[in-house]
Structures are given as structure tokens and as C-alpha cells.
Amino acid sequence: MSDELLNIRDLNVHFPVNRGLFKKSDDYVKAVNGVSLSVNKGETIGIVGESGCGKSTLARTIVGLEKPTSGDILFEGESITSYNAKQMHQLRRDIQMVFQDPFTSLNPRMKVGDIIAAPLRAYNKTNHLERRVKELMELVGLNPDDHYNRLPHEFSGGQRQRIGIARAIALEPKLIICDEPVSALDVSVQAQVINLLEDLQKELNITYVFIAHDLSLIKHIADKVGVMYLGEMMEMSDSDSFYRNARHPYTNALLSAIPLPDPDREKNREQIVLNGELPSPANPPSGCVFHTRCPLARDYCKENTPLMETKGSNDHYVSCFFPIESDTLDEFGKSVGKQPD
Template identity: 50%
Template sequence: MDDTSTTLVQVNGLKVHFAGERSLFRDTPPLRAVDGVDLKIQAGETLGLVGESGCGKSTLGRALMRLEEPVSGSIWFDDKNLSDMNGTELRKMRRDMQMIFQDPLSSLDPRMKVRRIIGEGLAIAGVSRAERDAQVEELIVKVGLRTEHLNRYPHEFSGGQRQRIGIARALATRPRFIVADEPVSALDVSIQSQIINLMKDLQREFGLTYLFIAHDLGVVEYISDRVGVMYLGRIVELADADDLYADPRMPYTQALLSAVPGGAEEGRERIILQGDVPSPRNPPSGCAFRTRCWRAEERCSAERPQLREVKPRHWAACHFAD
């Protein structure tokens, strides 16, 4: 992205914890799904967010939409503090912020026809029926479907078509920012590229800003301007996509990239991580990745590395990132 771009979304010290269970015999610690995230998303860019399952990336995306309530920290959208907004204020803001969900079938009401699904946000916003119908018919064509599809139900479509409907629904209120939570992971590989290219085309046409959450690093590389890597609720590396893929500084990122198909041809040795991901209820002291890291030393257990700029526009949370 251009260094003159304006910040559209900013997150400061964000934490989302889920309470543990209490009983007569023991108390379970809280689950630290997001555990102190600082992040800026520039207007017009796509920020990819990757990491293993359970790292907190989907929870972070939902927290930005205030679908999950943070225990601390702040979320700013276009210089407005979402953390302090009440329900009425949030509903107004959500015209500018929308989500595309992972499973298009479960995210679409099976009792509604497509016309009503796409136009629901416009109806809530008080748009007249005639104007609503006109916008919905325009959108269904924009996402590659036909107007006659508007009179069908979600179960009558393929997975790729349902995701196109979900994208049209997200676009209906003309948002500026979209959180796309694993939007292609439930689709066949041949369909994934079609949806990704559609999202890129729509971004150019509507001036959209994306937070694109995925576990497939190949997909993320293709669509993203910058990429953030999450591990146990924290961002451990953040850089321009080309730079991160060419020169990863965090051992965890190096391991993830070594598993991307074609890595051997690029000279990457396959790194097999040992051990399981620690519990976010009881993360390790110091560096959370140290229990699986081949470079860990005594310092790593005693001192938590901070996310720092190790080269221009490239941040990493590792004592050895230099």
C-alpha cells in the first residue's frame, strides 16, 4: 500500500477472553482467544490474517464487528471508537462494516428467498421497496448470477453460488470495510479462484477494504497487500505480502510457509513442528511459540518478545528476528 494511505481500522491492545468454568473442585482459567492485538488496516487494502486453527483469527474478525465483546482494548473505525458505542450507534455503523462468512449455507436463512436475503440490510436501513429491488437486482448481476435467481431459496444453489449470494448481501449497504472469515475454505479449489477473483474485482469497483482471514497461505498471498500471522491470540509477524513470503523472520511463519505447495521449488526446507499447540487457557511463559520452536533459548521462556519493526514495514515478535 501507498504510505500516504489513511488508516480506516485501528485496534489497540485488544483482548477477547472467554470465561472458564467454575465448580466446587476447581476453576478453569479463561480462554485467551485474542490476547493483546495492535493493528492498523489502511483504506483500500486487503490485510490477510493467517494461522493454525484456534489461533484467534476468527475471534479477532468478529470482535472488529463487535460480534464478540472485548474485555479490554479499543477498536476504531474511521476515527470513531466502536468500543464505546451502544446498540443503536452500532447498527448505524454496520452499514459501513459487513462480514462474509465461511459456510454460505448456514449463514443464509433457508426460509428466505434470495431477493429478501440480499435486501434485508437495506430494509433495516429504511430503503424503499422500489429502490431496494433495483439495488438487489443490480447486485445479483455484479456477483455473477442472474435476476431470476432472486426468486429461489439457498438450498437450490451450489456452494460457490451461495457464497456469491453472501457477498451480494454484504455489499448491499455499500460498506467500506468487509471482514471475510475463511470465505473460500468450504469450496472446491476450482471455485475458490473464481470467488477470490470476484472479490478482487469488487474491491476495485467499490473501493473496499478487506480483512481476509484464512489458513491457506497460497490463497492469502494471491489476494493480500499485507499479511499478519497469529499464534495463540497474538500477531507474531506482519509485513507486506511479497516481503513476508520472501523473507519470513518469525520461526512460526517459516514453518507455515514451508508447508505451502511449491515451497521446495523455491528452496524452502519442509519444517515439521513438534508438539501440539499449547492451550490458550494456559499459554507458556515468555514466547508462546517456544515450546515448539527449534531456536528457543532460556531467554525465550523468561521474556515475551514484543512485535517490533525488524526492517522497514516488517514487524516480528521474536528475539532472533534480526
């Protein structure tokens, strides 16, 4: 029996560009463009990239909030891309989501106990409802006696996100999509929420797709890491190989921005600064979408589109014609490496 829980195959999510009233357009924003990935049961895959790279659209498509233009999403070996509303309702018992903003993702007029109970009521799991809700509150570090009848505005950001996590795990899902769940929180609180998610994963055998823009944060929770740029996947591998031997120039630019704990090493390190602005996803560059900002780009990159191929190990995939030589790298990608002949 396969351990694979989620398999995304050549997924495309394209949105038509609105040219005005009654005007049709052949232009599309390629929010997700040819993305493939797989996640095994109990794993965490981290998806990283700049704002606008398509990672949140990918998350929303997995849970059925966006419709794919083409490609396929398999959950436990079964395609879910053509599910109707009734089928998606049943599927959401197994796939839940933790949202980015804990301040707007909770109904301000509902008490905490009712917020957490909402998914249980939606699926008629109301036996011993109050007891179950209090168990969930204890599981995420909330005080049932003190917090059950309070409103969301009475809580801090970290506490609100714990409420959102309790709601997400209420139905004992197999997969949780975490869409930048700690980006709105203070750094000290971020660590607490990450530790909570890790503890819940071990206890409940949950699988995570964890969306973030911070590679240093992803390092502490992800088993696999994928980097997106303009809707496309640039690099993907297991976490250990990713942080030791990142091969894509874009990945190394992101890694070079991570502060080092050693002040002497940090002082002597040169950060890789990408030239130019992030292109519009409505008008992406030809060839390799990264070539306009890539320090290693050649004329060949402007005309041709690289494929995701294995580099180094069988599980390390890179979409680059001229990946950085692994023997030129240090722990956080201190240099852009050497171009191959």
C-alpha cells in the first residue's frame, strides 16, 4: 500500500485578464503553471516564494476553493479535480485549512466554543459536543474553562491562531493546508505555533502543506521544500539536501538573506541581490521565467524553458539549464557558484 497521500500532476491555474465590460481577452494570469509535487502521509512539504508567486493559489486549489485549468490532483490515489459540491463537502472532512490572518478568519460574533464546534455540527458529529470542543481547546493550549464563552477580539494573535488550528483539527483530517499561518504573528509567537503544529502532527499523524515566504522558518518544520517563482516550481528536494546543496540561483538568493547566528560569518557574507523587479504574472518572460533577474542567465535561457529534472540525487529536482555546482555552496548559499562549461 502506497504511503502517498497527495499527488499533484502538472497543475495549471490560469485566470483571464479582464479588459473591460463585454471585452473578451486571450490573456491569462498564470498563477500556477505546470506544478507537480507529492506528499506522503505524516510528512510536511514547505512551499516558499515571494508574494505573487502562486503559492496561495496552489493552496486554495488543493482544498477546492479554486478550479484548476488543467492537470490533476490526486488524494489517496483518487482524482479530486472534477469533484462536485457534494463530493467536495465530504472530502473536506479529510482536508482542512489554517488561514494566514487569525484576525479575519474567525467570526467576530461567535464565541470560541461555537467556532471550534462549527465543523462538527456541519458533519453531524454532535455527540458530547461540548466535551469534544474542550478537549480540542486543551490540545492546542487554550483554557476551556476560561476561553470557551469568550469572543475572538478578547484574544491575542497567537491565541486566535490556536483557535483556528483547533477548528481545523476538529474533524481529525488527514491533510491540513497551512497558508502562511504565522506570518501575521510576532517572532516569539511564531515559534510557539510551529511547535504546536509539530506536536499535533506527531500525535494525530497529520500531513501538512505549509505555505511560507521565510526559508528559515520552513527549515524547522518541513521534510521537503519546494520554491516557486511566477507560478512555476524552481526547485524541490528533501529538506536536508535543500539546505545543504541548493542548486537554483533563485533559491540561493533566498537562502543568502537568512541571517546567520555567527556575527563574524554574517559580517563577511555577501548577500545575493536580484536585479530588477518581479515580472507580472500576466506577462511573464519568455523561456525561463527567472532569466530577467538571474545572475547566471545566458541567451539560451531567454529562448528555452527548462524542465524540472533531477540534479545530484534522485529526489532533488531543479528547473534550471545551468544549476549551481554543489561543491561551491556553503550552508546558506554564500555564493552564486560557478557556471558549467
